[in-house]
Amino acid sequence: MLELRPAVGICAGLTEASWDVWNEQAMLLPLNYLTAIQRAGGLPVMVAPDPELIEDPDQVLERLDGLILAGGVDIDPSVYGAEAHEETEKGSPRLRDDAEIALVLRALELDLPVLGICRGMQVMNVAFGGTLLQHVPDQVGHSQHRRSPGTFVDSEHDVRLTPGSLVARAAGEEVHRTKSHHHQAVAHIGEGLEVTGWATLDDLPEAIEAPGRRFALGVQWHPEVGETSRLIGALIDEARAYQSARVR
Secondary structure, three states: OOOOOOEEEEEOEEEEEEEOOEEEEEEEOOHHHHHHHHHOOOEEEEEOOOHHHHHOOHHHHOOOOEEEEOOOOOOOHHHHOOOOOOOOOOOOOHHHHHHHHHHHHHHHHOOOOEEEEOHHHHHHHHHOOOOEEOOOHHHHOOOHHHOOOOOOOOOEEEEEEOOOOHHHHHHOOOEEEEEOOOOOEEOOOOOOOEEEEEEOOOOOEEEEEOOOOOOEEEEOOOHHHOOOOOHHHHHHHHHHHHHHHHHO
């Protein structure tokens, strides 16, 4: 009998999409996320924003062995008590923000392995009371974190990782080459989280984690498109261990 792959939920976004003769609202995830989970030995499970999950996230979490918060459009600034910056994208409905916050808070209570990617790292931070810098160039004076919107071509920069941290162990190194595509970032860090990675470009926070948890990591870059990145594999390893413990 084949061993069951660990089921890894990944949150999808609501957006307008075109296929064949259709142009409609759709739940969407870039294929790179799904294939990266599959290559690492996981079973990807797309999780749609659902109002019932805000009140009862266990409806989906009890069926999963790991959770990925994917990238996407900006979080509604009202979620963290801010007015919208003129550069803040107005895209996904707040339902996605509220559902993902409920999912990640409960996932960490259950010690379910969690990886937040780009927007997902920001969701983690906001979930624990943190705030966001809504337009990075305002602080750092350049646009090197998102050089070419819509592509990862020429998107690389290095991130310095805290020795011995979860992210350094997962990456297998303390200076990690990343693919970057973001214009927002962590400002005030959420309660119970710590920053463990900084861009060598400008010391912008690039990795956060929750000490004491099995695997609770947020990264500002995109490991799903990094050809040599080990981060998603590290998440799947922890999901497999979680699955084994849950089965027992």
